[in-house]
Amino acid sequence: MSSGPTLEKRHMGMTAANRLSNTVIYIILIVMSIIWLAPFVFIVMQSFRVESTWMTGYVMPQKWGFDNYIALGKTDFWHWYTNTFIIALFTAALQTVIVLCMSYTLSRFRFKMRQPLMKFMLILGLFPGMLTMIILYRVLKDLGMTQDNAVPGLILVYIASSGMGYYVSKGFFDTVPKALDEAARIDGATRAQVLWKIILPMAKPIVIYTILTAFMGPWGDFVFARYISMNSTAGMNVAVGLQSWLTLDQINSRYTMFCAGGVIVAIPVTILFMCLQRYYVEGVTGGAVKG
Amino acid sequence: MLSEREINYLRMPRWQKPFWRLGQGLAAIPKGFGRFFAGIGRGIAGFFKGVGENIADIGRTFKNGNAVTKGSFVVMGLANMCRGQFLRGLLFLLMEAVFIVYMITTGGYWLSMLPSLGLVGPQEEYDLILDTYVTTYHDNSFKILLYGVLTIFFIIAFIVTWRMNVKQAKISQEMIESGHRLKSSGDDLRSLVDEGFYKTLLALPLTGILIFTVMPIVFMILVAFTNYDGTHDGYFNSLFHWVGMENFNQVITWGSGSTVYSATFGEVLTWTLIWAFFATFTNYFLGIFVAMMINKKGIRFKKGFRTILVMTIAIPQFISLLYVSKMFAKNGIVNGFLMDMGWITTALPFWEQANWARITIILVNIWIGIPYLMLVATGILMNIPADLYESARIDGASPWKQFSKITLPYMLFITGPYLLTQFTGNMNNFNVIYLLTTGGPTNPAASGASGAVGYTDLLVTWLFKITTGAESKYYMASVVGILIFIVVAIITLIVYNFLPSIKNEEDFQ
């Protein structure tokens, strides 16, 4: 330790260096914020462009108007929107139930096949999901749940194997002390009552996280939706539908409508997410990493 | 007392130590594989031993069994019903009845056709009434494969159930003889909400996984050994048959036997691995970096910055990807802006040139991925005990040292498994690649291989193109799918070798 003036000089030097690094950081963060938000600002702006419907090299519309949004009504867009919304709703409800059943069981119960089961699902998850599509499509087609009727087919595909996605929820349940279960069982509850009366009421964050992620999933799925709707436009979800507008033959008349559609899709989902954001963050930082 | 090896390590010059540790790690890999295969060997041996023990037990049960027990060898559930367990007995009997009926009516047929996958394909026959040649359809290879596999599953299920039946007959006989009370049907039902509640909870999820994941994967694995494609769809235009390893040979050939498939496979695999590596680690380190920046003492609006970044997670990815894809197009916003500023005269080939495309994809992926990684990193950073840093500061550690000796090791330890899943996930990251470039620019050398493969195609996007392409070479898709699995499995195994074992979950509870 040095005395008097030298110490002060060093102290002030540190603060200056600190201030410099903080300024640099602020600059970086501000630039980052701009870069990250820019594309979305652009989409919104381009969705209001009236003078042309094709892709242009500039962002700011020369003429502003709601034309693109209105034009959406004359296309299949709203049909796709309702499709995706229905799918998301059912998926959110059913997938949550399935995932929670699976993760609670694996967290709480110790039965003989438990370890083999978990290892098996781990290995199963290493296969590309798309591989199963081919045969599932044929089977669903025979059942009449494809193409125009893709919605029930997609719902089924999403929820059926959703049990494999138990990791985050299980991580959460693992942090709930087993002593709570035991106390309830001694108090006279069956294990079913323990789950229903004790654990679930405590598990609000993870339940909301599961519902949220289950709801958001179908809005962004491309592969399965594309495959199951095959050639029908009526059975598409928003992702497939909007993407079809960007193909070479459609893009010139649909580009700005794509932007408008994108905005409409993004807004409710984003608002929902932002409202429930802290549950999402809790789920990610709490369970996702423990894995 | 320190061992000689430990003493040697401690006395090594500092720069040498990481190399030595790396060497040890690499040397451990073949050992790890050795252990892995030994483990598989032991598993298989254990399996056969188990089967042997079961058979011995069945023999003993028959020898020591009374009339009722012996009877349940033939009539499943007999022992249960005679001893008061009506529910179980009924279920066993039902299983037997359904199985027998099924095998006699359809099961036998499918099973018998499995080796051939159909004998009579579509035929042209002269129809007298219509006075023309008309196609009649006969065997259906697809259905044969599908139902044949289902039948095999059913047979296995039946054998397992029969074994359970015999075992219960033996146990119930022993329990009665020693004066214990058997579980009644009421007990069984009640346990379904108590000790046996896990059965109730798992029933639906496991059935779903069985039907929608396990069966299709088994089916597709088998398809890889057939010639099922657009021209051999098994019913309408032609049957398909077993072709053994022929498909695999096409894709994995060495040296002179190289085909366009194997060349394509090699290229796509290489890019997939490079892509996964960069995508994972750029996001990882940059995410940590951003998290640390925002988290730093003295930076205000922490919540604001985080919220802005988190918002980008909320927006459905396909919108962002499709739009950004168009942003960088030849006549897109970015080129337009650069040209307006006069910085360039011709449009930059962001998507048109192979290497440009690859780099741009990685950059866009950073844009997509950082917010998420930043969240994860922030959560972990907050959990590092502050006194670790304080103690380091007192010891005189610089910020860089603090980062490399405390932050980074801690992060890597906690997120080890997570990184692995990110890596394998990126290997199969369909959306980012397909929506940005659809795999392009096209690779002319690969045009022989189905699917118009491009320079940014991953194995999965290639798989998709094969499946939805004109030729519909399903068998090729299966082969590629299986190869993806093998590559991912090998990587997972290797990495698990390196990771400290965080597998013991009871320790954390």
Add this chain to the structure above:
Amino acid sequence: MASVKLTNVVKIYDNNVTAVHDFNLDIKDKEFVVFVGPSGCGKSTTLRMIAGLEEISGGTVEIDGEVVNDLQPKDRNIAMVFQNYALYPHMTVYDNIAFSLRLQKMPEDEIYEKVTQAAEILGITEYLMRKPRALSGGQRQRVAIGRAMVRNSKVFLMDEPLSNLDAKLRNQMRAEIILLRQRLDTTFIYVTHDQTEAMTLGDRIVIMKDGYIMQVGTPEEVFDRPDNLFVAEFIGAPKMNIMKTKLVEEGGEFYVTPFGSKIKVDGEKGRLLKEKGVKPGEVLLGVRPEHMVLADAADAGAISAKVEVNEMMGSELHLHVFTEDGTRLIVRIPTIGLTHEQRESLVNGHELKVSFEGKVMHFFDPETEKNLLYGE
């Protein structure tokens, strides 16, 4: 109100580790039995087997004469207080206590009676509408006890309930548990690692080590007549001094010769040695710190030692002394008998002599570690 009987109870885990070996115990109705021992001795495991939270690998557990091995916890009519209280966090204190009663479909006004009654006994009435996170450790503990109390169960199990409390609170709660015991008048099984709790609370103590029962007895029995070396060292604080020495016979009397001294085994113990026909030879000699006294400097037969450290405990002095060959002994001396100068002199380096009477000596076989006089 019920008896609990464990016969040949064994617990083996999946990895073939045996946690509890051949446990046999007869607990009488309304008895307060304490399982005590170091970490990992199997005491909690045994308790949990009685509760039904662990599967019983072998043997039988009977509650009130009925074999309960296959019964679920809820059917065994037991109540349990957990180390970490295990209160339901999303419910109020009232609901926590009422939970089990509601499961029994008891009418709400009856529930009200019982809950408020229990709350009053425990002094937590003002917290009834609060949630557990708003309570202190001691208050939570009372709620946990209240939850168990209202059930009127046959057996009351407690798994290290005081371990998470600070020392002062622990002493307070110990007294309250004794009061609770008087009030509830039921069978108690209490698990702890603290021998003080065991001694003060239990009618009988079961001392366990590595899954085995080392001794079962009243506090007096295990203190005065420990069956083996482990019990002797476990019960009583500071630990009993154990000295490797020889037992010699001279002129019809027994003597012990620790560290070059020669001390006669007089009184009852000497008589018992002769009666049991104990042969002279190597023994482990045990004497509690409080039974050692400072001997006259002139006493030739006493042990010579040097003071290493002294701990001033208030009403006593704990002297840590070193014998000639380096063995450490602890001697407890009441300060009231010492002058100030005497106390000041008992510092590092001070030489003194220690001795003890025959009646405080315990003899253990060096190999089997069993008590030569009382162990079987």
